Amino acid sequence: MRVLCFTLLATVCLHFSPVMAQETATAPPQSVKPGINKSFLDPDLDVDQWIKRFEVESREVFRARDQIVKQLKLKPGDRIADVGTGTGLFVEPFSLAVGEKGWVFALDIVPKFVERVGKISDILDLKNVTPVLCGQDDVRLPPGSIDAAFICDVYHHFEYPSRSMASLHKAIVPGGQLILIDFERIPGKSREWTLGHVRAGKETFRKEVEDAGFEFVEEVKIPAFEENYFLRFKRK
Template identity: 55%
Template sequence: MKKSLLLGLLVCALQAVAQEAPSTGEKSVKPGINTRYLDPTLKVDDWLKRFEVESREVFHNREHILNACEIQPGMVVADIGAGTGLFTRLFSQAVGEKGWVHAVDINARFLEHIQARAAQEKQKNITTVLCPQDSVSLPPESIDLAFICDVYHHFEFPRTTLESLHRALKPGGRIIMIDFIRIEGVSSDWTLGHVRAGEEVFRQEVEEAGFRLDAKLKVPGLKDNYCLRFVKAEEKGN
């Protein structure tokens, strides 16, 4: 059997795993929100034209966002919903040779692109992680920081996904969450239709999962997005 056919079958199998319904029984908060990202034939080049262009606010202000994350050499960072790997590459440089970056996504095509780009740029501290829709698929207490940029509103099963993220973070670990400002009469029609809830709702969901809001960060250049920093709260009884 030709290698290309084997690779295609492997991708389809991995995508099937990613599309499995969660076993926890949690109902989808926005069915279909990830349909395009679950496509096993997804064309990364099409998304590069959307994600890595100056007209995209988070791309244009990527260095300011990186600074807001306060990443130190040696840290282990998870880029949740890594997509084309824009921030994965920046984190790789920031954590240095003694640090590590996990690029986590539900689509194997994105991860293949990240792996190829990492090899091209000789970034040897990147691991790609194919995850289902209800888990980040990372080992317990394995990461210092989770980065979720314009991705939280794509969490179709936020409760179980956040539970897995809580397990994956080390004690005192942090979440940096950036998402679209959603306010009736202020936000665009696209945002109102695409993003299921505003900052207050998302904040409450994260806090209920065992995180404490540490700060609302002012990131230069962000006008359509807000940035929140959460800290993993201590376990009850500690």
């Protein structure tokens, strides 16, 4: 099992002016929904509990997983990032879709989820999967390292969406695709859980992705979806 955690190396200059220091200083990022990931960052997180919540027929994306993978239109040799892989629901089908010449980067901010994906990969002998412990505002992938990014029921958990999307934009090759699946949030129609948990609706999320340098391509209709939507974007 290989787990990647990319770090930045800082160059320390011994002689610089106060003006330079002021210019290079950056304000700390502001969370768009503080605490949204608190339960996932619990060091005592019970992975089995989340498997029971994520990998169950009552969850739309679990029920529709074959339709979703088909609509991604992955080709042998493609490199895809499963952003917020969670318990690794899509790791095996992605691995099979991209073939031995392709690659799957399974990203998550939760060490125990990353560890689980590594174990799954070993057990199933998925030689083209790399679990990645990413940051809350940085996917930690090298520039131009992926052809596609898959964000499924995860974007509303981005605390720093502009920074996370900027790092994804760098990681995806020009013309590469980004898939966004999330919950419809419509006051008066959506469940109370959705209204309280998901910070914004489809149009807001679409605009944020477009503002990050992606071109909207289409909304794909998934027959099994009642609460979710599937948007496809292209990296400019």
